[in-house]
């Protein structure tokens with residue numbers, strides 16, 4: 001069964017819709033040096049994390065600069081998992097991973113994924129921009145990501161341009177450990193659409 005993470009939750013109301021839809025994990029985006037409607041401050045993120053019910057995993061999505069600042073943000077937000085974006089080299093991710101108490105997911109492009117295998121607890125293979133940020137709404141070559149799933153030891157999370165319309169095909173093609181979506185389930189920038197959430201989770205699980 002492919003797990004589902006819904007990223008970029010900005011309000012408690014959207015958290016409720018995400019949980020109601022049956023997602024396995026929620027992401028809150030804090031301390032990212034890019035323009036995005038999904039960025040919130042650490043206090044709001046901590047409030048959303050604390051309101052998340054048991055058995056739903058919470059993920060802090062961040063681009064720490066300097067890298068050592070990740071520990072402070074992680075402590076303030078209190079999420080179960082830290083998802084790192086940016087231009088950290090593999091050894092930098094490994095070092096942060098050792099320092100952080102939570103599990104670590106690192107966001108990588110398909111081309112970079114092999115260099116990052118096993119330096120973190122999972123790889124999020126995404127269509128990143130030039131700064132390493134996600135939320136681009138762009139898909140990439142799923143056949144290539146399918147090869148990565150077969151070749152790499154790390155669990156692979158598929159992200160980038162997923163929507164309720166394409167997620168079933170994406171899961172069938174890639175067979176990832178999990179799928180992740182941000183912009184593809186929004187009704188307006190930074191706000192989730194309950195019907196899109198429900199359809200995304202259902203179709204990611206192979207139901208029509």
Ligand SMILES: O=C(O)c1ccccc1NCC(=O)[C@H](O)[C@H](O)COP(=O)(O)O
Pocket residue numbers: 007008027029032034036037038039061062063085126132133134135136137138159160161162180181182183184
């Ligand atoms: O969502 C953002 O705007 C964002 C900005 C900076 C760093 C990471 C960001 N999102 C991380 C995610 O995990 C997204 O869900 C992932 O990149 C997929 O986004 P999308 O293509 O919009 O589904």
